[in-house]
Amino acid sequence: xxxxxxxxxxxxxxxxxxxxxxxxxxxxxxxxxxxxxxxxxxxxxxxxxxxxxxxxxxxxxxxxxxxxxxxxxxxxxxxxxxxxxxxxxxxxxxxxxxxxxxxxxxx
Amino acid sequence: xxxxxxxxxxxxxxxxxxxxxxxxxxxxxxxxxxxxxxxxxxxxxxxxxxxxxxxxxxxxxxxxxxxxxxxxxxxxxxxxxxxxxxxxxxxxxxxxxxxxxxxxxxxxxxxxxxxxxxx
Numbered sequence: 001x002x003x004x005x006x007x008x009x010x011x012x013x014x015x016x017x018x019x020x021x022x023x024x025x026x027x028x029x030x031x032x033x034x035x036x037x038x039x040x041x042x043x044x045x046x047x048x049x050x051x052x053x054x055x056x057x058x059x060x061x062x063x064x065x066x067x068x069x070x071x072x073x074x075x076x077x078x079x080x081x082x083x084x085x086x087x088x089x090x091x092x093x094x095x096x097x098x099x100x101x102x103x104x105x106x107x
Numbered sequence: 108x109x110x111x112x113x114x115x116x117x118x119x120x121x122x123x124x125x126x127x128x129x130x131x132x133x134x135x136x137x138x139x140x141x142x143x144x145x146x147x148x149x150x151x152x153x154x155x156x157x158x159x160x161x162x163x164x165x166x167x168x169x170x171x172x173x174x175x176x177x178x179x180x181x182x183x184x185x186x187x188x189x190x191x192x193x194x195x196x197x198x199x200x201x202x203x204x205x206x207x208x209x210x211x212x213x214x215x216x217x218x219x220x221x222x223x224x225x226x
Contacts, residue, residue, distance in 0.1 A: 001169075034212045036152075043202055043216035044152065055214070087152055091211040095168045096154040 002026050002090050006099035012107040019075040021102045023066075023088035031067045032092040038101075039084045047086075048073065080106060109133040109215040111203050116220030123193050123224070129186040129203030129217055137161075137181035140210050143188050145199035146219075155201070156188065157210050171197075193224045 003026035013019050023033065031051035036044040046055050048064035051071060061076045075082055083106060088099040115127040129141070142157040156167045156177040165177050176189040186203050200219040206212045 032211070036213070038152075043219060044213070045216075046212055046214050049208070049212050089152075089213075094166050096210070098152040098154070100151050 001095055002029060002093050002097050004088055004090055004097050004099040006086075006088060006102050008102060009100065010103040010105075012105050013078050014107045015078055015080060017078045019078050019082075019104060021073045021086055021104075023071040023073065023099050025069045025071075025090055025092075027092075028068050029090045029092035032090055033064075033066070033071050034089045034091065035062075035064055035073045036087045036089065036098075037082075037084045038087065044087065075104075078104070078106070109205070111205065111215060111217035113201060113203055113217040113220040116201065116222045118223045118225065119193055120226050121194060121224055124189070124191045125193065125222060127188040127190065127201055127203075127220060127222070129188075131184045131186065131203075131205070134205075136179075136184040139205050139207070141177075141179060141186045142204045142206075142210065142213060143177060143186075143201060144204055144213060144216075145197075145201045145222075147196075147199045153199075158186070190222070193222075195224050198222060198224045 005024045033051045035048040038044040047058050052064045063074045065072050085101045085103045087101050110132045112130045119125050143155040158165045158177045174192045178187045202219045203217045204213040206214040
């Protein structure tokens with residue numbers, strides 16, 4: 001199985017701050033990576049697919065980059081509604097695997 | 108709009124069985140792969156299983172293989188997960204999901220149904 005790691009596991013930032021989350025795969029997954037946002041008590045929501053493509057309707061302050069084993073997810077200007085846990089997910093191989101999540105809150 | 112509604116969760120004893128359902132609407136159900144993903148309370152996401160549009164192909168996580176069976180009824184726009192030999196570690200919210208992109212992403216999710224395995 002492909003193992004996904006994320007760092008940090010949690011972070012606190014101020015409104016307007018730039019927030020960066022990293023995701024690392026245990027082997028080369030090309031750009032076969034997605035990012036999800038999950039708010040408390042809600043189902044996850046797809047934000048980024050294929051490592052850098054913004055899902056329709058997702059604000060442009062969210063972005064993704066990377067390929068191979070190292071990926072980055074960025075919120076360019078943190079908003080109060082961005083408080084959530086963010087997960088990466090690979091689809092290079094079965095089983096599909098998720099990172100452990102990064103919890104983002106407001107300082 | 109796409110709507111996925113799970114049902115069938117509840118409290119079950121270890122070793123017991125449960126059948127989850129997912130009612131789909133707002134899209135041509137018979138054209139798309141469907142997946143089950145679960146999330147233990149306070150923990151991360153785990154892909155469980157998926158099934159192809161015509162039920163030809165199914166895949167399972169090793170943690171459920173041989174105990175869970177995914178199926179679908181395209182005439183009823185419904186997805187199922189039969190869960191047997193349940194263990195405490197199967198306790199989780201179970202989500203059904205689908206995507207325009209096959210099995211590569213999980214674009215649409217239901218609200219989830221909680222399965223608790225406890226004596």
